[in-house]
Amino acid sequence: MRRSGWPGAALAGVLSAAVAVGVAEAIAAFVRPEATPFVTISGAVTDRAPQGPREWAIRTFGTADKAFLLTVITVLLALFAAGLGVLATRRLRYGIVGVLALGAFVAWTAVDRPSYTPADLAPVLVGTLFGMLALILSTRPDLVDRRPLARPLPGASEDDVREPAPDTSRRTVILVGAAAVAAVTGFGGRMLQHARFNAERSRASVAGNLPAPISAAAPAGPGLIEPGLTPYLTSNADFYRIDTAFTVPQLRAEDWQLRIHGLVDREIRLDYPQLRARLAIERDITLACVSNEVGGDLIGNARWLGTPLADLLREAGIRPGADQIVSRSPDGMTIGTPLREVLDGRDAMLAYAMNGEPLPIKHGFPVRMVVPGLYGYVSACKWIVDLEVTRFDAFSAYWVKLGWARQAPIKTQSRLDTPRDEGTVNAGRVPVAGVAWAQHRGIAAVEIQVDEGPWQPAELAPQTTTDTWRQYRWMWDATPGRHVLRVRATDGTGAVQTAKNADVVPDGATGYHRIGVTVR
Numbered sequence: 213m214r215r216s217g218w219p220g221a222a223l224a225g226v227l228s229a230a231v232a233v234g235v236a237e238a239i240a241a242f243v244r245p246e247a248t249p250f251v252t253i254s255g256a257v258t259d260r261a262p263q264g265p266r267e268w269a270i271r272t273f274g275t276a277d278k279a280f281l282l283t284v285i286t287v288l289l290a291l292f293a294a295g296l297g298v299l300a301t302r303r304l305r306y307g308i309v310g311v312l313a314l315g316a317f318v319a320w321t322a323v324d325r326p327s328y329t330p331a332d333l334a335p336v337l338v339g340t341l342f343g344m345l346a347l348i349l350s351t352r353p354d355l356v357d358r359r360p361l362a363r364p365l366p367g368a369s370e371d372d373v374r375e376p377a378p379d380t381s382r383r384t385v386i387l388v389g390a391a392a393v394a395a396v397t398g399f400g401g402r403m404l405q406h407a408r409f410n411a412e413r414s415r416a417s418v419a420g421n422l423p424a425p426i427s428a429a430a431p432a433g434p435g436l437i438e439p440g441l442t443p444y445l446t447s448n449a450d451f452y453r454i455d456t457a458f459t460v461p462q463l464r465a466e467d468w469q470l471r472i473h474g475l476v477d478r479e480i481r482l483d484y485p486q487l488r489a490r491l492a493i494e495r496d497i498t499l500a501c502v503s504n505e506v507g508g509d510l511i512g513n514a515r516w517l518g519t520p521l522a523d524l525l526r527e528a529g530i531r532p533g534a535d536q537i538v539s540r541s542p543d544g545m546t547i548g549t550p551l552r553e554v555l556d557g558r559d560a561m562l563a564y565a566m567n568g569e570p571l572p573i574k575h576g577f578p579v580r581m582v583v584p585g586l587y588g589y590v591s592a593c594k595w596i597v598d599l600e601v602t603r604f605d606a607f608s609a610y611w612v613k614l615g616w617a618r619q620a621p622i623k624t625q626s627r628l629d630t631p632r633d634e635g636t637v638n639a640g641r642v643p644v645a646g647v648a649w650a651q652h653r654g655i656a657a658v659e660i661q662v663d664e665g666p667w668q669p670a671e672l673a674p675q676t677t678t679d680t681w682r683q684y685r686w687m688w689d690a691t692p693g694r695h696v697l698r699v700r701a702t703d704g705t706g707a708v709q710t711a712k713n714a715d716v717v718p719d720g721a722t723g724y725h726r727i728g729v730t731v732r
């Protein structure tokens with residue numbers, strides 16, 4: 213055949229990769245959604261990304277950091293595949309070696325996942341095979357040309373005869389076929405994955421009869437109402453989400469089991485009905501992410517229903533020397549929590565409901581941990597299935613290995629919600645309002661400073677627990693011009709929030725939130 217130009221060859225490479233990915237998606241529907249190439253590659257990259265780029269991605273894309281990573285992977289894969297297409301057209305052997313190398317790399321990312329089982333290799337192996345086939349067919353249609361050769365003219369070589377055979381149409385058919393296979397297996401595989409591995413029905417089936425708490429969350433009153441001010445309770449839909457899961461783990465309540473083991477006198481295994489049959493408590497607890505910048509919104513306050521964790525651990529019998537509990541989810545996350553805080557009387561819980569509904573799947577259905585006063589990465593394991601009582605010097609959890617602190621109590625912080633940063637307001641009485649938090653110490657005071665003026669005490673919403681944020685409001689007599697507003701809080705121990713600016717790494721940001729406002 214005539215070696216067609218490089219755009220056609222590149223397209224053939226890209227479509228072959230699409231076939232490989234599509235077939236892998238379809239096979240994963242029979243293994244598990246976590247075994248698709250995109251998920252395993254993303255996982256391997258996430259686990260190895262150096263702190264700098266990781267921070268940059270979170271800062272720049274926020275909770276869209278996963279979408280960003282998927283885009284980068286897609287673009288790189290397409291470029292590599294295009295190169296393979298061009299290569300295969302010239303030297304098929306090299307193209308095949310390239311496909312095998314890519315397949316081997318993806319297989320390695322699958323094996324690299326903490327939750328790896330051999331079945332996870334099926335999608336990449338079958339996908340690679342089909343991708344290779346697609347590459348051969350689309351770059352060298354002559355190799356599968358079964359038509360009898362035209363009789364050579366006297367003196368002409370066989371090649372001369374075959375060369376003019378019209379095959380652009382065959383090539384087009386092959387490319388269109390590859391695109392169709394990729395689309396059908398890819399989208400079909402996705403749909404099948406969703407149908408087979410979706411916990412939504414299980415979640416609906418346990419929604420009707422949530423246990424009544426033996427001790428309810430203390431009613432906090434109506435809270436402060438002010439346009440732009442964060443409401444006291446965050447709805448499930450508005451609650452921030454932070455996790456490393458590229459496909460949200462789909463655990464069904466009826467399959468769920470928690471194992472408590474390690475440095476304990478007796479192992480405990482608990483299924484979902486057993487968990488819900490235990491004493492239930494309901495608590496308002498403000499969850500915060502250590503990656504929350506000053507003024508950021510990686511924080512939310514929910515009403516959690518669950519069972520006290522300390523009771524369960526005591527039933528298991530904690531052996532001397534233990535100082536950490538490591539919680540695990542099926543996607544391989546490990547979260548290390550100090551035992552001391554869990555046992556010190558605070559409302560550490562295994563939660564199964566959030567704001568009156570079973571936990572949303574994204575927020576850990578069927579069960580997650582919540583510990584007031586500790587950042588999420590050291591306390592709030594979602595989709596929890598395993599609790600190991602151990603020692604800090606025996607095991608470092610996921611984020612700790614990546615350079616974050618082992619111990620991470622939430623730092624006292626405050627945020628200005630209204631007026632908006634860089635907004636414009638009319639001169640006169642302007643409400644300045646927001647939230648302040650110092651979980652498990654409580655908020656005793658919030659003050660506002662205008663320009664370099666004195667700190668002014670704000671009005672606080674009633675507080676019934678030290679474990680939540682607290683709304684505040686201060687009425688400002690705003691005069692025309694440009695002003696800078698700052699806020700600071702004092703916690704329940706009397707300690708004033710530090711003015712010192714610190715980055716989120718390794719154990720949470722500090723500094724005062726400040727905004728610029730134009731008054732006209």
Ligand SMILES: Nc1nc2c(c(=O)[nH]1)N[C@H]1C(S)=C(S)[C@@H](COP(=O)(O)O)O[C@H]1N2
Pocket residue numbers: 451452453454455456457499500501502540541545574575576587588589592593594595
């Ligand atoms: N299984 C699992 N649990 C997890 C995480 C995770 O990546 N995987 N992230 C933690 C972090 S860093 C935070 S801040 C909270 C966020 O909980 P949310 O997504 O429900 O707001 O979950 C924690 N629990």
Ligand SMILES: [Mo]
Pocket residue numbers: 454500501502503587588589
């Ligand atoms: Mo977090």
